[in-house]
Amino acid sequence: MNGIKKKIIAAALAVALTVTIIAVFAACGERADDGSADDGRMYLVIERSADEHLYSVFTLGTSGLGNAFDALDAAGVEYSESGGFINSVDGITLGENEFVYLYTSVESDFDVSQYAVTVDWCGITLVSSGVGAAQMTIEDGCVILIGKIRW
Numbered sequence: 001m002n003g004i005k006k007k008i009i010a011a012a013l014a015v016a017l018t019v020t021i022i023a024v025f026a027a028c029g030e031r032a033d034d035g036s037a038d039d040g041r042m043y044l045v046i047e048r049s050a051d052e053h054l055y056s057v058f059t060l061g062t063s064g065l066g067n068a069f070d071a072l073d074a075a076g077v078e079y080s081e082s083g084g085f086i087n088s089v090d091g092i093t094l095g096e097n098e099f100v101y102l103y104t105s106v107e108s109d110f111d112v113s114q115y116a117v118t119v120d121w122c123g124i125t126l127v128s129s130g131v132g133a134a135q136m137t138i139e140d141g142c143v144i145l146i147g148k149i150r151w
Contacts, residue, residue, distance in 0.1 A: 040140055044071045045121060046090045047147030055121075056090060068102065068133035068144055084134035089146050102129040103145040106137045121145055 042062050048054040058075035065071050072079050072089070079089040086100045094100070103119050103126035110116065111130035119126050126145050129136060136144065 042071065042138055042141065043143045044068075044075050044077070045143060045145040046077065046092070047145060048090075048092070050147060062138050062140055062142075065138040067138065068136040068146075071138060071144060081133065084132040086133050086146065092148060094148060095150075097151050098148050099151065101147055101149040102133060102136065103127060103147070104129045104136060105141075105143040106139060109135075109137050117149075119145065119147075 040062055042060055042065070044058040044060060046056040046058075048056055056077075058071075058077070060071055060074050065074060068086070069079075069081065072086075077090045080087045086102070088094065089100055092100075103117075103121075104110065105124055105126055109129050109131050110127040113130070115128075116130075117128040121143060124143055126143060138144075
């Protein structure tokens with residue numbers, strides 16, 4: 001009986017690992033082969049689970065997009081905001097001392113303070129945004145990742 005339980009557990013772990021790998025590569029698979037977005041396109045990435053590397057990825061045309069709110073609207077993502085700051089996004093719940101956080105590939109929007117944080121998304125280094133969602137720059141090939149942090 002013990003051998004059967006071990007085989008079942010091993011099979012379940014293999015399935016879980018396969019699903020996680022597929023989720024990561026599926027999110028990254030929407031990128032162009034050279035690691036950048038196609039001309040006139042940008043990626044809006046919602047981090048569903050940092051622990052499991054699960055993302056919702058929206059590839060959007062940049063025409064008519066002026067900031068992160070425009071990108072959220074174009075993607076049809078539900079969010080709430082107050083004073084230019086995002087309070088919730090796409091049903092992600094925030095716990096005590098948790099906040100929505102924005103990362104970007106647009107250098108002019110990088111946080112240049114000592115508190116700047118970098119994350120990797122599909123081989124692209126993103127930096128915490130030094131501007132609010134209403135001031136974020138949308139440009140060809142950019143990536144905006146929205147997740148949550150705990151203070």
